Amino acid sequence: MSNLALATTDKVSYITYDKKFVSFYEQFIKSQRSKNTSGAYRTDLKQFFKFTFNKEPQFVRISDIEQLTSVDAMAYHTHLKDLKLSGKLKNASIKRKISTAREFVKSLKVDYPAINEYIFENIKLDSIDLDKEGYGNLDWEEAFLFIEYAHIEQMAENQMAMLLKLACISSIRLEALLELTWEDSFRTKMEKGVLVNYIDISDKGTRNQTPISDKLYSELREMLGVSGKLFPNLYKHKVGRLLKKIKEYFEIDPKRNIKFHSFKKCGVNRVLEKTGDLTKAQLQGKHKSIITTQSSYIALKDDLTLKPSYTLDQEIDVVGEIKHLSNDELLNAIAKLSNSAQFELLRIIQKG
Template identity: 30%
Template sequence: MQAATVQSLNIDSTQTDIMIWANKYKGKSRTEYLRDANEFFYFMHGRRIDEISKTEIETINENGKRTRLLNKHVEKYKQYLKERNSDSSIRRKIYGIRSLYKFLRINGYDVDHMIFETSTLKKKTKGYGFYSPVEVKRLATEALKERDGEELSTLILLAATTSLRLNALLGLEWLNIIKHEESGLYLVNTIDKGDQEATRPFEQDLFDKLFLIRNRTGSDKLFPNLKPDKVEKSIIRLNERLGLNPIRKLRFHSLRKAAIKYEMRTTGNLRRAKDQGGHNSAQVLLEDYTEAEDDYASRAGILMMKTIDESVFDSVGKEELLCMIKEINYGVYQQLAYRIQKRRFE
């Protein structure tokens, strides 16, 4: 028994540690992060993952003398990447290496993951657009015409409802779902990007759709026939068939944004928007989910000082009033209907 313990300790190595880190990720992300680590180590040390030592990771050879790896070395690597990579690729590569070094620091390596806090990570490019709630439903309906359309349609609805990323959704199994008795809703619990635990609610009708898929496939996975590339290509085809403008850059990730954008537009409640998307920073929400306002007359500082003449409401009927609310903000219309319905049961 003692020999077995010694043997198990002897297999621990830098390569083992790196693979433990990499195995936290799944599928394409894992492959990309390992490739990025190889590229970084080869640039800095002339070594691959299966060759690198702990000492080499902690230091760098400069003019025949070993010194700590510093931010200036990362900046030099970033300049090298700029010659052959897009800004988005550079951000991904730097983020991945930062994640690795943070893991190594936690596990006893004398490294500092903060040296990877470069301007590359902070630079923003225009991201994907948003689907409106109506467009989400149209997309899900049109998806039924695709191969494995039942799964794709249900995946689209679950993505918009939970704001989970594609890889997290495709990795879901039935053991990830529980019934929340107090609310009558179902909860999906999984690990999303950045190793963050994510719990999101969804309703009975969506559960029923998932259950039909399970009865048909007999699989423990929620979406056994769907792969990331297949889903992304299907979304592009669906956008074309629905006549959605390609300038909007609508992709599967746009489904994740739908409910977050809805929350920001209807209530502006940052805490609830953060909970919906699993964001750690409110700044991300302010930058990515709010828009520049050119209508100065509608600014909060102007509107809040105005005295409202409520008699104007006497001049319009119910149908006209509801129509105007829909035109101004369909989300507010839905929220109003929900609150009225809720009051009836209180």
């Protein structure tokens, strides 16, 4: 133990702090996958310690953690749920905060067996699907209207337009996109006799290789130069402000909750529309678990007309319905099909 002197108005008091605990706490924070994750963990643990012990992290002791029980964990969970009722938290945030505290306690137990790592086992977390506002969905055509407007307005010298376009096509997160450089992030590789340009980055502790078309690669170089950072004039808050301006121009309902992340979702949903393959949508979204893709990203699951019960009791005679149509009428009808239906039709035609 060490002593830390704190000057007060009438005397000097001494507060002891646990050097081993503080050292573990700092290393635990630093060991996370990214700066963003580290920042979130620091915030979450500070909140947990403040509520549970009424202490800042540097004044928590290992003996405090050893005395934790499931009652403390349930009390903290109740506190978080109260914050949700007041509109300050969502289920996803509560899940993350509980997970952070659980992981910290479990990690500390490795060196201190007296710690009870199971204090959170009695907690029943509400599903994040109950959150009414996730990142809103944009369809492909709508997203490219946004991109066109950003280009017309020359937002950040075309960097905003290209950032949105690359987000749609690559489904790479904003933080990673803003760090892209020509020298460190782009590679070429020969695949089956074809030279492919791809983006090679590590994001959230995972290395991702994202191929892009020659057309997009050339457009990026034409619009953004050929050296240094691709988006030197952009940073997270500026992107948010520019996106807000675009949404205001198109009079987007705020309840749709369109954020930059919506462009990543747009790409994931586009892949599913084109291929009908959930695994490929998972690859596009760079999700470790296909459950993440299925539960959080796929907009099609919210389309009531695509759910089986909508057509389950209907008998459809397609041939009888279309045999009287002219060639132009048939082509017009095909043009109105969803992307997935059009690609499925093409696959059938190509197979013969």
